[in-house]
Amino acid sequence: MGDLSSLGLSDWLVKQCKQLGINKPTPVQENCMPAILEGRDCMGCAKTGSGKTAAFVLPVLQKLSEDPYGIFCLVLTPTRELAYQIAEQFRVLGKPLGLRDCIIVGGMDMVAQALELSNQPHVVVATPGRLADHIRSSNTFSMSRIKFLILDEADRLLEQGCTDFTKDLEVIMGILPAKRQTLLFSATLTDTLQELKNIAMNKPFFWESKTRTVEELDQRYILTPEKVKDAYLIHLIQTFTDEHDDWSIIIFTNTCKNCQILTMMLREFNFPTISLHSMMKQKQRFANLAKFKASVYKILIATDVAARGLDIPTVQVVINHNTPGLPKIYIHRVGRTARAGRNGVSITLVTQYDIHLVHSIEEQIQTKLKEYPVQEKEVHKILTQVNVTRRQCEIKLESTDFDEKKEINKRKQLILEGKDPDLEAKRRAELEKIKSQKKLFKQKIQENIERQKHRQLKKKLMKRKQMKKKKDGKTPKQ
Numbered sequence: 001m002g003d004l005s006s007l008g009l010s011d012w013l014v015k016q017c018k019q020l021g022i023n024k025p026t027p028v029q030e031n032c033m034p035a036i037l038e039g040r041d042c043m044g045c046a047k048t049g050s051g052k053t054a055a056f057v058l059p060v061l062q063k064l065s066e067d068p069y070g071i072f073c074l075v076l077t078p079t080r081e082l083a084y085q086i087a088e089q090f091r092v093l094g095k096p097l098g099l100r101d102c103i104i105v106g107g108m109d110m111v112a113q114a115l116e117l118s119n120q121p122h123v124v125v126a127t128p129g130r131l132a133d134h135i136r137s138s139n140t141f142s143m144s145r146i147k148f149l150i151l152d153e154a155d156r157l158l159e160q161g162c163t164d165f166t167k168d169l170e171v172i173m174g175i176l177p178a179k180r181q182t183l184l185f186s187a188t189l190t191d192t193l194q195e196l197k198n199i200a201m202n203k204p205f206f207w208e209s210k211t212r213t214v215e216e217l218d219q220r221y222i223l224t225p226e227k228v229k230d231a232y233l234i235h236l237i238q239t240f241t242d243e244h245d246d247w248s249i250i251i252f253t254n255t256c257k258n259c260q261i262l263t264m265m266l267r268e269f270n271f272p273t274i275s276l277h278s279m280m281k282q283k284q285r286f287a288n289l290a291k292f293k294a295s296v297y298k299i300l301i302a303t304d305v306a307a308r309g310l311d312i313p314t315v316q317v318v319i320n321h322n323t324p325g326l327p328k329i330y331i332h333r334v335g336r337t338a339r340a341g342r343n344g345v346s347i348t349l350v351t352q353y354d355i356h357l358v359h360s361i362e363e364q365i366q367t368k369l370k371e372y373p374v375q376e377k378e379v380h381k382i383l384t385q386v387n388v389t390r391r392q393c394e395i396k397l398e399s400t401d402f403d404e405k406k407e408i409n410k411r412k413q414l415i416l417e418g419k420d421p422d423l424e425a426k427r428r429a430e431l432e433k434i435k436s437q438k439k440l441f442k443q444k445i446q447e448n449i450e451r452q453k454h455r456q457l458k459k460k461l462m463k464r465k466q467m468k469k470k471k472d473g474k475t476p477k478q
């Protein structure tokens with residue numbers, strides 16, 4: 001492995017890296033940085049926690065120091081928390097340059113952001129939705145001269161998940177110069193490789209690490225019936241609390257509501273818990289994350305909004321309260337621990353209905369998950385108490401306006417997308433009606449087929465019986 005200066009970085013940047021504990025380049029840095037410094041587009045697919053951020057931040061800072069102007073670089077990323085984390089890396093590593101950065105994300109003051117954009121910062125780090133809003137609504141800034149476009153978690157930006165960025169990306173691409181360097185990074189690029197190649201058009205340098213998850217990660221599972229899941233969770237946390245002084249856990253769950261209920265539950269059991277999900281106000285999201293990072297709270301319960309990119313060195317354990325439906329979500333979730341060469345453990349709670357999901361995860365990561373040993377007796381001792389607590393928390397949550405807020409948030413989102421929420425509701429109801437009619441129709445056809453089969457079978461049996469009778473009649477009695 002070479003050192004940082006042999007890769008083409010200036011002394012001031014190497015010194016700055018050393019201050020942050022970056023002494024030797026990681027493989028993704030060693031391979032991608034020279035190509036970026038040569039002026040090539042680059043696609044880096046490397047394991048979680050392997051230093052992809054510095055792999056693009058360092059060459060950008062190197063080039064910026066040679067020809068500083070604003071706006072020099074635009075970084076797009078799927079979540080607001082990640083945007084702040086990336087901007088921080090730019091700020092710390094670029095301190096000797098007097099780097100000016102600007103963070104453009106939803107949920108924060110748009111006027112203040114517009115002002116910052118008009119001051120021509122060197123680097124803009126943004127989530128696509130809010131940046132596209134600025135482009136649509138003002139002409140006080142220009143990105144026509146940017147040298148670097150970076151898509152961090154590039155596959156997430158291009159996939160059409162629950163938050164679809166494609167329209168916003170089109171708006172953003174529309175104001176960027178064709179002559180630029182495009183850098184794409186993620187731990188899981190392969191699903192969207194073709195789309196990515198369309199964005200990084202100049203024969204991109206492609207580098208991929210051989211394995212999907214890191215060796216330092218001990219990947220475990222617990223097979224559990226759905227209604228014993230929470231008892232396992234409480235038991236696991238209690239065990240970690242008893243056995244370790246300095247520990248932090250992230251628990252991933254599938255919905256905002258579940259996130260809220262589990263947080264309430266764990267607090268009932270006196271565990272220092274805090275949550276992070278998209279139904280929280282942005283300021284609260286930042287505040288909660290800061291408290292978790294500072295170890296004020298040792299347990300973070302989160303939806304997949306925290307699955308990608310977050311770099312919190314104290315996290316030793318990741319628990320998947322639900323088995324992720326897609327292997328790549330699993331890869332990002334468990335990648336919140338065992339980062340930068342540290343050890344970590346991930347435990348996935350698996351019900352009998354999720355076993356096929358585990359198989360496809362194992363196929364992707366080419367590693368078999370090992371069973372996590374648990375004292376079943378201890379789990380059964382707390383089962384009733386845990387389930388009663390959950391029910392109480394559910395009732396408590398129902399008495400708040402959580403579901404109502406969810407509905408209001410949905411309506412707000414539709415309005416932001418330029419849609420009429422009432423019309424959308426009507427359309428959805430009609431679609432539902434068509435769906436259930438189709439289902440009924442299918443059911444009827446299926447019933448008819450079954451009936452026909454039954455009739456044919458009956459006929460066959462009758463025929464066979466008659467034949468047998470005939471045959472028996474012909475056979476002379478002994």
Ligand SMILES: Nc1ncnc2c1ncn2[C@@H]1O[C@H](COP(=O)(O)OP(=O)(O)OP(=O)(O)O)[C@@H](O)[C@H]1O
Nearest residue numbers: 022024025026048049050051052053187309311340
């Ligand atoms: N060369 C290096 N030596 C030691 N530590 C490093 C090096 N490069 C980066 N790091 C540290 O490793 C940690 C993880 O880096 P980073 O967040 O960039 O990972 P990543 O590959 O982007 O992960 P993810 O896929 O989860 O986003 C950070 O704390 C970073 O400061």
